[in-house]
Each structure stands twice: as C-alpha cells, then as structure tokens.
Amino acid sequence: MKPFTYERVRTPVEAAAAAARSPGAKFIAGGTNLLDLMKLEIEQPSHLIDVNALALDKIEPTADGGVRIGALVRNTDLAADARIRSSYPLLTRALVAGASGQLRNAATTAGNLLQRTRCPYFYDTNQACNKRQPGSGCSALQGYSRQHAVVGSSDACIATHPSDMAVAMRALDAVVETIDAAGGSRRIPIADFHRLPGNTPQIETSLRAGELITAVNLPKPVGGTQIYQKVRDRASYAFALISVAAIVQRDGTGRVALGGVAHKPWRVEAAEAELGRGAAAVATRLLVDSKPTPDNEFKLPLVERTLGAVLAQAKA
Amino acid sequence: MDRDTAFEVTRRELLASGAATVAGGSLGIAQAQPAPRSAPVSAAVTLKVNGQERRLDLDTRTTLLDALREHLHVTGPKKGCDHGQCGACTVLVEGRRINSCLTLAVMNDGRSITTVEGLGQPGNLHLMQAAFVKHDGFQCGYCTPGQICSAVAVVAEIRAGIPSHVSGDVAAQPQLTAAELRERMSGNICRCGAYSNIIDAITEVAEGKTA
Numbered sequence: 001m002k003p004f005t006y007e008r009v010r011t012p013v014e015a016a017a018a019a020a021r022s023p024g025a026k027f028i029a030g031g032t033n034l035l036d037l038m039k040l041e042i043e044q045p046s047h048l049i050d051v052n053a054l055a056l057d058k059i060e061p062t063a064d065g066g067v068r069i070g071a072l073v074r075n076t077d078l079a080a081d082a083r084i085r086s087s088y089p090l091l092t093r094a095l096v097a098g099a100s101g102q103l104r105n106a107a108t109t110a111g112n113l114l115q116r117t118r119c120p121y122f123y124d125t126n127q128a129c130n131k132r133q134p135g136s137g138c139s140a141l142q143g144y145s146r147q148h149a150v151v152g153s154s155d156a157c158i159a160t161h162p163s164d165m166a167v168a169m170r171a172l173d174a175v176v177e178t179i180d181a182a183g184g185s186r187r188i189p190i191a192d193f194h195r196l197p198g199n200t201p202q203i204e205t206s207l208r209a210g211e212l213i214t215a216v217n218l219p220k221p222v223g224g225t226q227i228y229q230k231v232r233d234r235a236s237y238a239f240a241l242i243s244v245a246a247i248v249q250r251d252g253t254g255r256v257a258l259g260g261v262a263h264k265p266w267r268v269e270a271a272e273a274e275l276g277r278g279a280a281a282v283a284t285r286l287l288v289d290s291k292p293t294p295d296n297e298f299k300l301p302l303v304e305r306t307l308g309a310v311l312a313q314a315k316a
Numbered sequence: 317m318d319r320d321t322a323f324e325v326t327r328r329e330l331l332a333s334g335a336a337t338v339a340g341g342s343l344g345i346a347q348a349q350p351a352p353r354s355a356p357v358s359a360a361v362t363l364k365v366n367g368q369e370r371r372l373d374l375d376t377r378t379t380l381l382d383a384l385r386e387h388l389h390v391t392g393p394k395k396g397c398d399h400g401q402c403g404a405c406t407v408l409v410e411g412r413r414i415n416s417c418l419t420l421a422v423m424n425d426g427r428s429i430t431t432v433e434g435l436g437q438p439g440n441l442h443l444m445q446a447a448f449v450k451h452d453g454f455q456c457g458y459c460t461p462g463q464i465c466s467a468v469a470v471v472a473e474i475r476a477g478i479p480s481h482v483s484g485d486v487a488a489q490p491q492l493t494a495a496e497l498r499e500r501m502s503g504n505i506c507r508c509g510a511y512s513n514i515i516d517a518i519t520e521v522a523e524g525k526t527a
Contacts, residue, residue, distance in 0.1 A: 100503025236502035
C-alpha cells in the first residue's frame, strides 16, 4: 500500500472542500472495497478523507411518501430497517443476497454504489486493463470471460458492475443526491448514475471530481410482489452470474432489472411492456444487441429462465 | 502527541502534498492518479481493546488487524486472506462483527474492539467458546477465533431481527434454524471443513438463550 495522509471531516461541504483541495484524494467510509484495492495498489490515493463522522446515517421519510437513505447507512441497517422490509422488500432481498455479514456491517449505501468491478483482469496488475490503466487494452476479451458482461459492453471493457443493491435501486427508480465543494446539490436518477464503458471504462459514474454522495432517495412504495433472484456459483457469499430484480403487480404489469450482465444495473423500460407475453419476450427485449463471448453466452438463456421462474413465483 | 495535534500535522502535510501535485482529480471519476506520496505518515490512535485503553502511534496504512496483532500482540484475530474473503480476522467493533483486515486502525480511533481473547479466557470461557470445544467445532483452529466472534454476533443479529438471504419473509422475525446459521456464517471459511460441528455449537448456545 502506498503512503497517504488522512483527515476526518465533520460536514458534507467540508468533505467536498477537502477533496477539492487535494487531487488524488479519496473519500473512505466502510473501506471494504477501497482498502482491498489499495493493498493491491490498484487504488493509490495520496490522501484519505474519512467521512464516517458525517451525520448521514439516517433513513428518513420524505414529503412525497418515499424515503431518504443517508449515504452512510450500513448495508445491514438498510436491509433491517422496518420501512424498507415492509415497503421496499426488493431492496432488503438484494442487500442480503450480497457479500457476508461482516462486510454488510461495514459497507455503506454510497460505497456500495461506488464499488468497483471484480473482473479478475482488473485485479491482476500484470494484465492489460483499460479500466485500471487506460489505453493498455483488455485481457478479458481474449481471456476467461465467464463472469463478464453480455450487453452494453465495448471493445475496451467487458466488466460488470458487482452490486446487488444497485440493481434493486434501479428497479425502484432511486435518485442519488450529491453535494460539491461550493455547496451545490444534484439529484441524479440512478439510470444516469452508472455509465457504460465505451472508450472510457475508467469513468464509471456521472459524479464530478470531488462530488460527494449524501443520500439515495426512493420514491413512494409501488407495492406489488417484489422478488430478487440471484444465480451464482455458491449458495452464499458469491457475486452474481446473473440476477433478476422484479416488481410484479396484480394486473401483470411491472418492472425488471438485471445484475451481472452489464457495466451497470441493466433495465430497459420498453421491455417491461412485454411482461404480459412472458419471460422470453421480456428477455429478448432486455438483451437486444447483446454481445456475449463463448464463455458467457450461457447468461442469455439463464436470464430468460430465471425471469420465467420469477414471474411464475410472482403469479403463485 | 494527542489526537488533535496528530490531525494538525496531517492537515499541514496535506497542504504540502497538494501544492506539489498536478491537477487532475481522481475523486468520484477514476482517472490517472497523481503520483502517490512516498514517505510514510503516522497518526495517534487510541483503541479500547477488550476493555483496556491502548494508545498507539501508527502508520496510517496500518489495518485494525495489524494494529491488534503486530503492535498490541493481541494475536487471536488471524490473518488469512487479508482481503475480507475468509473471515479469520473477524472482531467485534462496538459489538458489531467486521473484517478487521478491511478497516484502518485510524478509522477506529476511540472505538471498543472485542477479540476472541475478550470474550473469555481459559478457566472462564464464553459460552460460545465452551460450545466450540464441546462440539469439536474446529480442527487446525486457525479460523476459530474469527468463527467464534462471528458466531456470537450471529446469535445477536437473529435476536435483533436482522433478516438474511434465507429468511422466508424478510418483514418477519427470522427463525433460529440451521439454514439461517449456515447462511449467516458464510463469511467465515473453514479449510478443515468443521462446518457441521460449528453449526451444532452455535445452535446449542442460541437455543440456551444464554449467549
């Protein structure tokens, strides 16, 4: 790990200002992903801004009937919150499908959104990776790509976003709230928060330099049957091969988002109009223009079959 | 050096390093990062370890695990993978289980840390420690301190109503079942494969309602 200076800040504006003062700084909250990457020297911040003392650890009702989840709410506490469990069970289901109990106790809401891919070629500093070292190439393209993206990928990067939580938030139409050093606030729909890789896979979100996530807002509950189905190589504590987040209403309408298939949580609203025609029709629309590799083309039928199982469960 | 003084030093060093660094922030948006610092930075840290206040002056890079093992010689928490995958380093921080390898000591300044040594000692074992012995919940023992810290927290988490991946209804109080325990203990790997005996040990303590 490279040496770094460390400071603790007390307010969001102070945090953003500290970041603006110090190029090469990173915010640290749970640290479960950042420290892992610092040990491997994939991340080399020269300064860490500890944001744990910011009062952003509350889940509060909003005026429009939704909830505002503070950026520092730990994954365990978000999953266990009574309002989330009763009104947004999809989010609880996604959270408890991810990581381990120890990690969920430390990991935060904002940190979960900002976690980086687990592509093995991103982690192996001997391999070419346009995300880790822009312009160096992508070893995954010719490598073992079983876990990689099948849709929305590019010739520069076929990494996936590893979060389960973010897939549920995509289906729930979450809005990410931020603050910058000047005190300016932005509200970013989660659809626009994570980016596709294109030619700049190192740019993963629409956050600007020094901008700090302060909260994630969920609109008022939409009800329905909410199911998060994750398919993985182990029954617990493994990243998704694919996952399906679904909200199905009594009249058969609903929402579907996928994890494990793209560089961001994958949702195509137009595909949801096909829900009445069954899983195959929805999956076809969701995965239009897919570009799987021979190693991961199994994900296409896996999405369709998992969605089929989810829709059957919702109807039962 | 008290804590405030340590942070003053840190801020001055921050300004010095900021002046020497080229523009091109890496925050939020990952870009080519400015040259990292070369000289180690130290900070004063106070940890309350197993009830005892310990003051240290540590390199900021020191993880909580290394502070415990290398600086305080509290060697119950083990270094397995050092990347949060195996759970051998599990400790309780303010009563919550975390991977001590994935948090910096300086981030835990002022906090209470409980390791397996703090749960109980020979002659005065914690119920969970005694149950692991009784049920032979280990073979080589390397993962055991992490397993026991995790197990104590798992029983508390079920009682607190925290749902898990295998909970049938996430809005309901989770049940104390072997399936729940296996799911909740999945962050603790046992290379010897003592899992079934570990579940027996935890079940006995949890059903006794005495942990």
